[in-house]
Amino acid sequence: MDRRRFISTVAQAGVLSVLPTEWAQAFPLNKELQPFPLFIDVLLPETDTPSASQLMVHIELIKHANNIKNYPELIKRGCFWLNKQAQTKFHKMSFINLSDAEKIVIVKQAEKSKNGDIAKLFFERIKQDAFWFYYAHPETWRVLGFEGPPQPNGYLNYTKPPRI
Amino acid sequence: MDDKDFDVVIIGSGAGGGTSAWALSKAGLKVLVLEAGPRYNPFKDYKLHRDDWEHHMFPHKIPVEKRQTYAPMQKLDAKWKHLRSWNHLNGQYNPKDVRVSYGYHHVVGVGGSSLHFTGEAHRLNPASMQMKTRFSQAADWPMTYADLEPYYQQAEEVVGVAGPNTDSSRPRSKNYPQQQHALSYTSQEIKQATKKLGMTFVPNALAVLSQPKAGRTNCNYCGGCLRGCPRTDKGSIDVTYLRDAETTGLCEIRSSCSVTQLEAGANDQITAVHYTDQQGTQRLKTQKVILACGAIETPRLLLNSKNSFAPDGLANESGQVGKNFMETILWTSSGLHPEPLGSHRGLPVDSICWDYNKPDSIPGVIGGCRFSPSQAESDLVGPISYANRIVGGWGKPHKEAMKQSFGRLLSISGIGESLPNAKSFVELDVLKKDKHGLPLAKIHSHLNDNEIRRIEFMANKCREILKATGVKKPLEEFSSYDIFSSTHVFGTCRMGNNEGDSVVDSDCKSHRWKNLWVMDASVFPSSGGGESPGLTIQALALRACEKLVNDA
Ligand SMILES: Cc1cc2nc3c(=O)[nH]c(=O)nc-3n(C[C@H](O)[C@H](O)[C@H](O)COP(=O)(O)OP(=O)(O)OC[C@H]3O[C@@H](n4cnc5c(N)ncnc54)[C@H](O)[C@@H]3O)c2cc1C
Numbered sequence A: 001m002d003r004r005r006f007i008s009t010v011a012q013a014g015v016l017s018v019l020p021t022e023w024a025q026a027f028p029l030n031k032e033l034q035p036f037p038l039f040i041d042v043l044l045p046e047t048d049t050p051s052a053s054q055l056m057v058h059i060e061l062i063k064h065a066n067n068i069k070n071y072p073e074l075i076k077r078g079c080f081w082l083n084k085q086a087q088t089k090f091h092k093m094s095f096i097n098l099s100d101a102e103k104i105v106i107v108k109q110a111e112k113s114k115n116g117d118i119a120k121l122f123f124e125r126i127k128q129d130a131f132w133f134y135y136a137h138p139e140t141w142r143v144l145g146f147e148g149p150p151q152p153n154g155y156l157n158y159t160k161p162p163r164i
Numbered sequence B: 001m002d003d004k005d006f007d008v009v010i011i012g013s014g015a016g017g018g019t020s021a022w023a024l025s026k027a028g029l030k031v032l033v034l035e036a037g038p039r040y041n042p043f044k045d046y047k048l049h050r051d052d053w054e055h056h057m058f059p060h061k062i063p064v065e066k067r068q069t070y071a072p073m074q075k076l077d078a079k080w081k082h083l084r085s086w087n088h089l090n091g092q093y094n095p096k097d098v099r100v101s102y103g104y105h106h107v108v109g110v111g112g113s114s115l116h117f118t119g120e121a122h123r124l125n126p127a128s129m130q131m132k133t134r135f136s137q138a139a140d141w142p143m144t145y146a147d148l149e150p151y152y153q154q155a156e157e158v159v160g161v162a163g164p165n166t167d168s169s170r171p172r173s174k175n176y177p178q179q180q181h182a183l184s185y186t187s188q189e190i191k192q193a194t195k196k197l198g199m200t201f202v203p204n205a206l207a208v209l210s211q212p213k214a215g216r217t218n219c220n221y222c223g224g225c226l227r228g229c230p231r232t233d234k235g236s237i238d239v240t241y242l243r244d245a246e247t248t249g250l251c252e253i254r255s256s257c258s259v260t261q262l263e264a265g266a267n268d269q270i271t272a273v274h275y276t277d278q279q280g281t282q283r284l285k286t287q288k289v290i291l292a293c294g295a296i297e298t299p300r301l302l303l304n305s306k307n308s309f310a311p312d313g314l315a316n317e318s319g320q321v322g323k324n325f326m327e328t329i330l331w332t333s334s335g336l337h338p339e340p341l342g343s344h345r346g347l348p349v350d351s352i353c354w355d356y357n358k359p360d361s362i363p364g365v366i367g368g369c370r371f372s373p374s375q376a377e378s379d380l381v382g383p384i385s386y387a388n389r390i391v392g393g394w395g396k397p398h399k400e401a402m403k404q405s406f407g408r409l410l411s412i413s414g415i416g417e418s419l420p421n422a423k424s425f426v427e428l429d430v431l432k433k434d435k436h437g438l439p440l441a442k443i444h445s446h447l448n449d450n451e452i453r454r455i456e457f458m459a460n461k462c463r464e465i466l467k468a469t470g471v472k473k474p475l476e477e478f479s480s481y482d483i484f485s486s487t488h489v490f491g492t493c494r495m496g497n498n499e500g501d502s503v504v505d506s507d508c509k510s511h512r513w514k515n516l517w518v519m520d521a522s523v524f525p526s527s528g529g530g531e532s533p534g535l536t537i538q539a540l541a542l543r544a545c546e547k548l549v550n551d552a
């Protein structure tokens, strides 16, 4: 960006610094993290394109988080918060036991939480990174009318109206 | 070649250094280029073919963010609050009440910042070359447009510039060597819609091949120039001047060699160049030196090279080294067009409006500007950026909105003249040093009211243009008013006829040091009205090298 300033906007969003932790041992998903793929599927559900977890976005996100200080803790606490809401709001054991409509209620609550709350932080950060990984899958592109990646074919039809 | 064989040592291999290497080696001189950065391989290093291409911006091999420091910038005034940078989902880009820096954007590598550039290949508007005489601003160019014209033509031929032959404000002796690129569908829409504003958008002049040339293929309109062109159709310095220079057998490029000092002796001569490579520190005796490290690092090297013969820094007899710093003055507005445009397709800046380019064309403001589409420069050409900056939301409504929005984003940017002022300059940072213990360059940037009013003009016009195309409201705006963010930097070793107020003469030669030249954007006496500087840097270097060869 920058005239060109936006060149590293998304990268700049990485405010968390790199520090390996014992997080690596927490995966593959143990019980306390089971809500995670379901949470990102609420953000990016299956429609005419796959859901986030069908594209293994939760695994990519976990690998990514593994290298960033405090990020694993954020996911753990976020999942704990989701389970807690499932219990207090819907009297279910865990977020994974909720219906789709119930999950949406809880995610909306995370979105509306106060700035600085763990739920808000978890929601905002995971949403941004889920988009980051999800839309790097060509399976998500066709319905958008995006015929990328930009190379090797380029966009030779660039002078014409786009094909809808 | 043996070290003592070199006729000329060139420091830096960007637009200035690469062009000089070409001109001198073609003329039969033996040239050594010392470049701080590594080589890039366009076929391997650039990532536009990958599914995760959006994760990969320009692949800097040497991180550049911390190579300079920035002095605290000016306080922001509530009266200009309509000129702040913001995004409709993420809020203000700079929430502070002082201007902040997003940096001087450049590349440390063989080919310099051209590896990253969008390929605009502009000639300066002749009307912008006499700012001192006409407006008591900046300095006059010590040459005319007509003096530079043959070298512009030559530069256009070497890199393969494609452009329109109809721009009467910049007279041409010959047609562009390459046929202009057809306008993208998006630019066609802009051109049509802005007729009712009385504005004229024309094809931009671009160092991008519309036809194959010398082993380089033509463009396939992927829009990814800023991430590095993997087809070599973009005329970056590495695949044009430097490639040709090396084939002469007279040009050696030493990459990853950082020059730390110019050694000067009696008789006003530079005697040696000190540089570091993998083996350690080297001292190279030299006959002639061309300095081309860009408008920030060139003054730094001169100031860091002070000695008993030049106690205030080398070539700083006038006290002007580092002064007169000029930056990129930018405004961008982005919003969603009502119809699908496929606006991610095509060359990044394929059309341009020069209507306000002359220095007296903005009412009440000195210095001109230009307008162009800028989806790629705003990094709004892929699904990830749409999701996070334009569409937002989540769940099924988000996915539906992505389908409705993708390809409709329109960005319009204005880039304007930057006039020097006493508070904008480059100096040595006495507190921050590089790994060799040398002070870093510290950038001071200040916008005065004239600059801010030019930004305001550009903001109003960009919003008008968006509206004329049918965009209901901007969703994001980016402004130099609250964020320093520069790709075009100039002026810190100004050229001029008077040795009392300039660093080099009209042939880019130091007024005092008999074997020292500066050939990069540092020498610009004024910035022009938003023209991109690369082609002018090349034309100046071609002209100066011709003189150097003739005098040798
Ligand atoms: C994202 C972006 C887009 C741009 N788009 C355009 C455009 O479309 N058109 C245009 O005309 N311009 C554009 N520009 C600007 C253009 O790239 C620069 O103006 C031009 O490259 C400057 O040339 P230069 O020779 O002054 O410096 P540079 O190209 O920056 O080259 C300086 C070189 O010197 C080397 N160096 C520095 N210090 C040392 C040292 N101590 N020892 C050895 N080597 C050293 C650096 O590593 C570098 O390679 C853009 C720039 C950027 C970053």
Ligand code: SF4
Pocket: A154, B208, B218, B219, B220, B221, B222, B223, B224, B225, B226, B228, B229, B230, B231, B232, B233, B234, B346, B347, B348
């Ligand atoms: S738009 Fe053309 S010049 Fe730019 S990167 Fe793509 S192929 Fe190269």
